[in-house]
Amino acid sequence: MKIKNLALAALVALACLPNAQAQKGKTSKALKAQATPSPTDIDQKVEELLAKMTLEEKVGQMAQITLDVVGKGENRYSSIEPLQLDEAELKKALVDYKIGSVLNTANNRALTPEKWYSVISQIQEVATKDTRLGIPVIYGVDEIHGATYTAGATMFPQQIGQAASRNRELVRRGAEITAYETRASSIPWNFSPVLDLGADPRFSRQFESFGEDPYLAAELGVQMIDGYEGVRNNIGHPEHVASCMKHFLGYQVPTSGKDRTPTTISETELREYHLPSFKAAIDAGAHTIMINSGIINGVPVHSNHDILTKLLKEELGFKGLVVTDWGDIEYLHTRDRVASTHKEAIMMAVNAGVDMSMIPYQYEPFCNGLVELVKEGKVKEERINDAVRRILRVKYALNLFERPTTNPKDYPLFGSKAFEQAAYQMAAESITLLKNEKNVLPLAKSAKVLVTGPNANSMRTLNGAWTYSWQGEKVEEFTGKYNTILEALQQELGKKNVTYVPGVSYKADGKYYEEVAENIDQAVAAAKGVDAIILCLGENTSTETPGNLSDLYLSDLQTELAQKLAATGKPVILVLNEGRPRVISRIEPEVQAVVQAYQPGNFGGDALADVLSGDVNPSGKLPYNYPRYPNALVPYIHKPAAEQGKVAGVYNYEADYSPQYEFGHGLSYTTFTYSNLELSKPQLLANEQLTVSVTVKNTGSREGKETVQLFTSDLYASGITPDVRRLRRFEKIALKPGESKTLTFTLTPDDLAYIDRNGKKTIEAGEFEVRIGDQAQKFTLVGHTF
Structure with missing residues (x-):
């Protein structure tokens, strides 16, 4: 399964991409016939259909149930194996209650594309043939x-690893492949991407985000949206899906660090840090959005009219479908x-702006209750009409009325070598080298190593949750x-050169996961006969509430294993395979190398082996601050006062801002130098652009990739303390030994704006600094504040 020639892999994968085919005019006649209708045509069809609908039919469209509800079984919460649909329950839901949407898999288990096609075809047959208006699900x-x-599909690194790659092209490519294989499963709607600001390392879903x-x-x-929907958002194309931004808004920063618990976020912070990713996605044409399950400033977001209607629908102009998260009404x-x-x-949720309720089991109270609320005048029918318009627009845009299912036989690239190569390449570029004392890495091909730790021999931990099952427990x-x-x-090294002793293993215990010692002393003894120890630590897979924790330190057993192995005097290469940065400060000084693998997917083992052996030069960059202590969780975006060591009269340097590794950190097996940082002008007017150029040279002995990151600092601001620094631009480049490249970035005054105390964007005259690598230059924004 290994891929040695990344350049060839990239070319092969790109040539086989569905979007690349479509853009080059090579799409088949059958696919060309599935072009997305124009917005005008869609609106006309929506209004014609809406005029024919009864109140009950409209309300049914606003309800979404999980697949187990219509599967044969003793109850609505699980189905018999193999999955069979219950015709009576299916007709009750779709015909009697007019349900408009179904989600999820059954029994928390992946299905083959053929099984998905069979199941969804049965559902659509009832929806389109047995109901009065024939509206597809x-x-x-x-x-x-x-x-x-979907069994057999191509698994990429989790989003946090994709963020570490800093490679826009690879992210889009992965989404294109995901859309293709999702449509091969007859599924047109994907609850992705996660656009939450993943700024809290305690949070159980940080791995699902692009970082902080x-x-x-x-x-x-x-x-990712361009990959899912196509650059023109033509989701009617049978190789595209409707994307779903989530979770609007401020989901991943609860005060407790635990899932779906309350938080306090000021209007300034909400708009400055949490809103930009969603605004960009809305501007990019994303068709649907999912709502934050939590509570902000005492108000559950699902009942917050200010957020769901005034901000999302009115201010941001979002015209798409707003769906709840699981059971949140x-x-x-x-x-x-x-x-x-x-x-x-x-009543509260629908009036706040919710269009579709992910119920998911007991749908009767929602349907009956909402009909009654309209008849009682507590929910206006125009609010119902607005919701149903949004739902029907997405269904028409997806061409579901013309083609409610897509057949896996029409997707010959499903699970192909080209797709696997793309997944490998993303995994290889995501892996981040955090420490490499005395160049202990890369390993010699003849090196004898001890491989140990609970993550060393697990496909489950490589993939993470949301893989074949919710918590990832069915991965194997x-x-x-x-x-x-x-x-x-x-x-990579040969079986005779690799000794394996687990040392510590994960033991499943219902929803939660325990660790057990497994021959720690044997692992220590085995270390005597090797050149290096590859210690694979981290955490088992989990997400949402089952992933809540109270101690961010690496576990006691893993810490014990690491300390005993370090005491042998053999070089220890710590490989971190985790969904969030577990604190390693108790062992980090004692290991010679640290490699962050995140949750890199099915090809993560291959990619990691190639990085450790030097076949791949690591190029990942941290998408978050890696904390040194559990009580020092300061993100990279912070105020100057967080750096207490710089404040006069404060001498408690142990409590200073000092992450284990900072956002953007990532080493290489070569070296890069930065020089000649130049600004196009020393002063910038309100209607001008600033051109920033810098030269980057590979001063090492091997080819490598470097992400060039441009940060700005507002040196003084009025009213709101400025952040120490902010990322404004980045570009990933490849350089051969001795090669240099000059990069040019463009900044505008809008890039220097901040949100003031009234929640308004403010561009303020004053002095700023641009920093790229170790280069820095100052300039002045002149004129009035606006």
Whole structure:
């Protein structure tokens, strides 16, 4: 499964991409016939259909149920195996209650493309043939790093790893492949990308984000949407899907660090840090959006009219479909207690701006309750009409009325070598070298190594959650042909040179995961006969509430294993395979190299082995601050006062701003030098652009890739303390030994704006600094504040 020639892999994968085919005019006649109708045609069809609909039919369109509800089984929460649809339950939901959407897989298990096609065809047959108006169902699934609920699909690194790659082209390519393979599963709607600001390392879903920088998230989010929907958002094309931005807004920064718990976010912070990625995605044409399950400033977002209607629909002009997260309308009553009854919760959410309710099991109370609310005058029918318009527009744009299903036989590239090569390349470029004392890496091909740790021989931990199942616990059932880290190293270095002792293993315990010691002393003994120790640590897979934790330190058993191995005196190469940065400060000084692999997918083992052996020169950059201590979780975007060591009279340097590794950090096996940072002018007027150029040279002995990152600092601002620095531009380049390249970036005054205390964007005259690498230059923005 290994791929040695990345350049060839890139060319092959690009040539085989579905979007590349379409753009070159090579699309088949059958696919050409599926062009997206024009917006005018769609609007006309929507209004004609809406005029024919009863109130009950409209409300049904606003309801979304999970697949198990219509599967044969003892109840609505699970289905028999193999999955079979219950015709009576299906007709009750779709015919009697007019349900307009289905989501998820059944029994928390991936299905083959053929099974998906069979199941969804049955659903669409009932929806289009047995109902009065024949409105097709829109089917949605979380395909967040590949077609994650489809057996045999191509799995990419989780979003956090994709952010580390800093490679826009690879992110778009992965989304194109995911869209292709999702449509091969007859699914047209993907609940992705995650555009939340992943600024809290305690949070159980940080790995699903692009990290803690708004600009990085916006740039890569747009690439992912372009990949899913096509650059023209022609989602009716049978190789594209409707994307779903999530989770609007401010989801990943709860005060407790735990999923779906309350937070306090000022208007300034909400707009300055959390809004930009969503605004960019809306401007890019994303068709749907999912809402934050949490509570901001005491108000559940699902009942927040200011956020869902005034901000999202009116100010940002979002014309698409707004869907809840899992069961969140009911939670307004049962959990958040802002509604005294479930019916009142429905009223609050729909009036706030929700268009579709992800119910997911008990749909009758929603449908019956919303009909009653309209008849009672508590929800206006025009609000219902607005919601249904948005839903029908997406269904027409997807061409579901013309082609409600897509057949896997029409997708010959599904799971192809070209797609696998693209996944490998993304994994290879995501891996981030954080430490490399005395150039202990790369390893010699003849090196004898001990491979140990709970993540060394696990496909599950390489992939993470949302892989073949919700928590990723079923990964091993589907991944027999891929290589774990151990297996990849055995191929790379030879089995005779690789000794394996687990040392520590994960033990499943219901929803939660425990660790057990497994021959730690044997691992220590085995270290005596090797040249280096490859210690694979991190965490088991989890997401959402099951992934909540109370201690960000690496576990006690893993720490013990690391300390005992370090005491042998053999070089220790710490490989981190984790969904969030578990604190390693108790062991980091004792290891010679640290490699962050994140959750790199099915080809992560191969990519990591190639990095460790030197076949691949690492080029990843951290998408977050890696914290040194659990009580020092300061993100890279912070105020000067967070750097206490620089404040006069403060001498507690232990408590200073000092992450283990900072945002943007990432080493290479070569060296790069920066020089000749130049600005086009020393002063910038309000209507002018600033051109910034810098020269980067590869001063080492091997070819490498470098991400050139441009930061700005507002040296003084009035009213709001400026951030120490902000990422404004980045570009990834490849340089041969001795080669140099001059890059040019363009900044505008808008790039220097900030959100003031009134929630308004402000561009303020004053002095600024541009920094790229170790180069810095100052300039002045002149004129008035505006």
